[in-house]
Amino acid sequence: xxxxxxxxxxxxxxxxxxxxxxxxxxxxxxxxxxxxxxxxxxxxxxxxxxxxxxxxxxxxxxxxxxxxxxxxxxxxxxxxxxxxxxxxxxxxxxxxxxxxxxxxxxxxxxxxxxxxxxxxxxxxxxxxxxxxxxxxxxxxxxxxxxxxxxxxxxxxxxxxxxxxxxxxxxx
Numbered sequence: 137x138x139x140x141x142x143x144x145x146x147x148x149x150x151x152x153x154x155x156x157x158x159x160x161x162x163x164x165x166x167x168x169x170x171x172x173x174x175x176x177x178x179x180x181x182x183x184x185x186x187x188x189x190x191x192x193x194x195x196x197x198x199x200x201x202x203x204x205x206x207x208x209x210x211x212x213x214x215x216x217x218x219x220x221x222x223x224x225x226x227x228x229x230x231x232x233x234x235x236x237x238x239x240x241x242x243x244x245x246x247x248x249x250x251x252x253x254x255x256x257x258x259x260x261x262x263x264x265x266x267x268x269x270x271x272x273x274x275x276x277x278x279x280x281x282x283x284x285x286x287x288x289x290x291x292x293x294x295x296x297x298x299x300x301x302x303x304x305x306x307x
Contacts, residue, residue, distance in 0.1 A: 163271035165191045168303040172279075175201045175296040177211050187221060188302055195221035197230070199302065203293075210292040216243040216276065216300070218267075231265050231274065243276070245298075247291035250281045257281075266305065275301040 167189045174184055180203060188197040198221055204213040218230040228235055231243045240246060242263040254261045263276040280297035 163269075164196055165304055166196055166272065166302065167191060167193070168301070169199070170299075170301050171199075173199075173201055173216070173298040173300050175203065175211075175214050175293070177203075177292065177294050180211075186300075188218075197221055197302075198223075199300065201296070201298075206290070206292075208286075210286060210290075211247070212290075212292060213244055213246045214293055214296050215245070216274075216298070218274070218302075230267065230270065233267055233269055243274070245278070245281065245293065245296055247283045247293045250278075250293070251283050251285070251291045254278045254281050268305065271305050273303055273305050275303075 169186065169188050171186050173186070183201060183203075185198060185200040187195040188199060190196040198219050200217050200219075202215050202217050202225075203211040204215060206212045215229070216231065219225075219227045220230070229243075232241065240249060240258055242259045242265050249257045257278075261278050263278075265274040265276075266272075267274070277299040278296070279299055280295060281293070282295040283291045284294050286292050
């Protein structure tokens with residue numbers, strides 16, 4: 137039988153309390169967001185960005201559309217990104233809870249994937265990302281995606297329109 141020394145009890149109590157506090161912060165309730173998000177390769181300086189407010193009306197997260205360029209500065213992918221309010225643009229995308237993203241994800245909109253039409257893309261027209269740790273669900277509907285061919289095998293995104301909803305996970 138293992139015994140815990142009395143001197144370790146305050147440390148263990150603090151560790152458990154910190155864990156509970158950190159988890160409570162991670163699951164902060166938000167005011168549900170419903171928005172239209174647009175990207176145009178002709179207006180890259182005006183990228184779409186939208187704050188997500190907590191129930192106390194303070195910004196908790198920022199949702200944005202961010203382009204990814206090829207070596208010729210053509211937009212090959214647009215990524216929907218969720219970050220904590222106040223985080224830098226180099227902070228990780230919270231839509232990828234593992235931090236080890238590999239390959240196409242539901243929040244990625246790749247020109248090559250959309251080249252055969254929205255309905256034939258890997259994740260389809262309607263997509264959902266559930267973030268249990270944050271207590272959020274993100275629903276995405278692609279309403280328009282215009283891509284153009286730049287070679288026999290390469291495409292670029294000209295325009296992308298999304299309907300995005302962010303809500304608290306229902307218990």
